[in-house]
Structures are given as C-alpha cells and as structure tokens.
Amino acid sequence: QLQASGGGLVQAGGSLRLSCAASGRTFSSYAAGWFRQAPGKEREFVAAMPWSGGSTYYADSVKGRFTISRDNAKNTVDLQMNSLKPEDTAVYYCAAGPQQAYYSAYQRPNPYEYWGQGTQVTVSS
Numbered sequence: 001q002l003q004a005s006g007g008g009l010v011q012a013g014g015s016l017r018l019s020c021a022a023s024g025r026t027f028s029s030y031a032a033g034w035f036r037q038a039p040g041k042e043r044e045f046v047a048a049m050p051w052s053g054g055s056t057y058y059a060d061s062v063k064g065r066f067t068i069s070r071d072n073a074k075n076t077v078d079l080q081m082n083s084l085k086p087e088d089t090a091v092y093y094c095a096a097g098p099q100q101a102y103y104s105a106y107q108r109p110n111p112y113e114y115w116g117q118g119t120q121v122t123v124s125s
Contacts, residue, residue, distance in 0.1 A: 001025055004094045007119030010084055014123070018079040019071075020094030020116055027051040031099045032077035033112055034068060036090035036121075046092070047079060048106040050099055057103050062088075084123045091118040 006018040020032060033048035047068040049056045056068050067080040077094065097112035105111050 002094055002096060002114050002116035004092060004116035004119040007092060007121045009122045009124065012084060012086055012123055012125050014084050015080070015082045016084065016121060018081065018092055018119060020077045022075060022096070027096045029099070030096045031106065033095045033097070033106055034079045034092060035095060035109065036092045038090040043093070043109055045107040049077065051077060051096060057106050086123045086125045089121060089123050091120050093118045
C-alpha cells in the first residue's frame with residue numbers, strides 16, 4: 001500500500017528525490033514519515049508531515065538539507081534530499097500512521113502502521 005522510489009547512487013553534494021506513493025486506501029487523515037536504516041544501525045527518523053499537508057518535522061541531521069512535501073497531483077509524499085553526505089547512505093523507508101499530538105511521537109517507528117519496502121540511497125565520497 002506504500003511504495004518508495006527514487007533511490008540511487010549519487011556523489012557527495014548531490015541531490016536525490018524520493019517519492020512515497022499510496023495505493024489501495026486513502027491516507028489523507030494520516031501522517032507520513034521517512035525513516036532510514038544504515039547497515040548495522042537502528043532505523044532512524046528523517047522527516048514527517050501530515051499526508052494532506054501542513055507542518056513538517058525533521059531530524060537535526062537533515063534539517064536544512066532535506067525537504068518533505070506533498071505532491072497532490074501524484075498523491076505522493078516526497079523527500080527532496082540536497083547536499084547529500086556519505087553518512088546519508090541507507091535504505092530509506094516511507095511510512096504512514098495516525099497523526100500525533102507531539103512532534104516527538106513522529107520520531108519513533110511504532111506510531112506508523114504502514115511501511116513501504118525501502119529504497120537504497122548510496123552517497124559516494
């Protein structure tokens with residue numbers, strides 16, 4: 001029901017745009033989140049926003065470089081990643097879950113009920 005796409009190999013300083021497409025149900029009342037997991041590390045929060053648009057939330061490590069946004073025409077939630085660094089290398093997952101009252105709740109995986117399959121992002125130095 002969620003499919004992430006847009007990953008690839010890019011040099012440090014480059015950009016990629018990830019897209020999370022929904023199918024089979026509507027997520028308009030949900031929140032969308034992006035997480036990433038590097039080899040040997042725990043899954044970590046990247047960014048989140050209400051699926052229908054509104055406030056955005058970012059991990060400190062990506063603030064100012066990544067932008068989460070909604071594409072109404074495509075019904076996707078996208079993650080524009082600029083100024084990529086080798087430490088951004090990971091499998092990126094999109095997720096959807098009930099909207100939360102506090103930003104801190106978006107940073108944990110457990111509020112999210114639906115997960116995409118992940119897309120690999122590799123940043124070379």
